[in-house]
Amino acid sequence: MGQWAGYLQLILEGALVTIKLTLMGSVLALIMAFIAGLGRISRFRAVRALATTYIEFFRGTSIFVQLFWAYFVLPLLGFSLTPLQAGVLALGLNVGAYGAEVVRGAIKSIGREQYEACIALNFSRWQSLRHIILPQAFVLMLPTFGNNAIELLKASAVVSLISLSDMTFQAQVVRAQTGSTLMPFLTILVLYFLMSSVISASIRGLERYLTRGLDGVRS
């Protein structure tokens, strides 16, 4: 049992890497989601085309392939990335493409009268987006963003295959050293489940905080 404590520590070190990846990947995904999501509803055709290409490309090819491409092919083209950088880049860009559709959908779902009110008040395009549209749309985006963050957490297990020592990688190490399979895998399954529960609980909390005092106002 005392031995197991040491192995557990290995897994917890991996958990730290998984958390780091998830947080950094989520930040990149959030930024990309807003850039590409706003790009898709831009006035300029070229910007729309660029955003659509990005979204279709990253949603169309699998995260696994993108990660391998970032790790094995990019160095050949002259960009060397550490496994962590490749992981954050692939996860962030992939989930960001899914998030972009959420941003677009939420902005589109804001009622016409809000836009008309902005015009009536002589707001510039940027002002109406910043002060009127986005604050309402953001609340609508939150639940799906939470799901996307959980998808990102789950996808982060794939980085173990490019030798980044995340939780899944550490479980494999423990399996190789002890020959025990049930304990390491069951432990990380429970830890992953705890992490995704934390994400969904905090998104729910954030949603409640942002909509406080709005009962009956929002449909």
Next chain:
Amino acid sequence: MEWDWAFVVEILPTMIEGVKITILATLLGSVLAAIIGLGLAILRRSKNVFVSKPVGFLADFIRGTPLLVQLYFIFYVLPDAGITLSPLVAGVIGLGLHYGTYTAEVYRGGIDNVARGQWEAARACNLSAFQTWTRIILPQALPPMIPALANYFIAMFKETPLLSAITVLELMNQARSIANYNYRYIEPITLVGAFFLVISLVSVIALRWLERRYGQIEER
């Protein structure tokens, strides 16, 4: 490093072998996910809390943990319990179980959309629970779900490269072994990416058609 077309032609037959396994795994996984999802959705509606609660928790647990780890679990842990599975079977079970928890939500939404009156009418006609499900509820609930289900099957297709981690010789694994053998990564990995991109662009068109054909568009 330059792109080499001769090398592409040379490796193409091996890649196509991988494509076959990828498609086979997706098809079998989809069938399994469709069945498991329906089972989970019906069990979750059970009036007995000792059935509905554990099933609900299990589904949430599977949905909250990575497919890769579940595959390892099925492939490495089950043999200790005396169940030894071939890599492909383990992979298909993993895909089916994981995506079954997603399709269960689709089924649940579809079943909830069937009007209450239909349930009451079935009861008034003295149909058994089995007859109610097979003759009244499912025929009405299933067609609107088809686009949403197809969406998850496409998502599953994009996750099949994970099976390479449990030694299934699908497309990604073939590409990696070619890459390791020849020490050329650029062509094999790019070809895999191109293959997935083409298939998913085609499937987007197919999905639009399904949405038109079966009416209701599922907004996520």
